[in-house]
Amino acid sequence: MAHPARDNRISRRCWLVASMAIPLCRIHAEPSLAVTFDGDNLHVAAPGLHFLTGKPLSRLKDADTVTFLSQITLFSDNRGTIFRRGAPERLVVSYDLWEERFAVTIPGLSKSRAHMTASEAETWAIDNLAISALGLAPERPFWLQLELRATSPKEISRVMGDSGISLSGLVEILSRKPGGDDPYWMRTAGPLRLSDLPRTIARGRIG
Numbered sequence: 001m002a003h004p005a006r007d008n009r010i011s012r013r014c015w016l017v018a019s020m021a022i023p024l025c026r027i028h029a030e031p032s033l034a035v036t037f038d039g040d041n042l043h044v045a046a047p048g049l050h051f052l053t054g055k056p057l058s059r060l061k062d063a064d065t066v067t068f069l070s071q072i073t074l075f076s077d078n079r080g081t082i083f084r085r086g087a088p089e090r091l092v093v094s095y096d097l098w099e100e101r102f103a104v105t106i107p108g109l110s111k112s113r114a115h116m117t118a119s120e121a122e123t124w125a126i127d128n129l130a131i132s133a134l135g136l137a138p139e140r141p142f143w144l145q146l147e148l149r150a151t152s153p154k155e156i157s158r159v160m161g162d163s164g165i166s167l168s169g170l171v172e173i174l175s176r177k178p179g180g181d182d183p184y185w186m187r188t189a190g191p192l193r194l195s196d197l198p199r200t201i202a203r204g205r206i207g
Contacts, residue, residue, distance in 0.1 A: 102118060
């Protein structure tokens with residue numbers, strides 16, 4: 001008669017272990033931020049980051065052009081002490097209704113590419129973002145954060161002037177706390193060390 005009770009205890013224990021594993025699986029399933037080093041700059045990749053969805057995608061399919069603001073920040077510790085903050089970059093995305101393909105332009109880097117699927121456009125845009133590693137010791141731990149935010153036409157028009165786009169205006173937009181309807185994404189990585197990162201071919205120095 002003792003065997004059924006023992007089986008019940010094992011069964012309850014198995015259910016407990018299984019229930020504890022579910023949150024862990026969800027944590028590991030979260031999109032990750034990969035970082036590489038080309039000898040001058042840190043480059044990021046976020047395969048699980050999909051920003052051509054929801055409201056931005058609806059705007060694009062209504063023949064609107066959507067501008068995303070991105071910024072990479074380096075921290076010298078896990079308490080958020082800023083070591084370097086990169087200049088905001090504009091990712092200007094458009095959509096060809098006939099070909100059903102996306103085009104992305106990064107004006108600050110003079111880079112553009114067209115005829116891409118949504119996944120290709122997202123990957124290409126993020127892969128072209130970087131921040132200078134100048135002054136970062138090879139063995140010094142650091143943390144990295146990528147922010148991406150969709151902007152409205154009104155926000156962009158406010159930071160446009162006779163001399164072009166206002167850098168301080170872009171910084172101000174990124175510094176605002178996102179509201180419930182503001183598409184905003186953030187990915188982090190760390191602690192990292194330059195000496196441990198995969199090396200890639202240099203693509204030029206980033207300011």
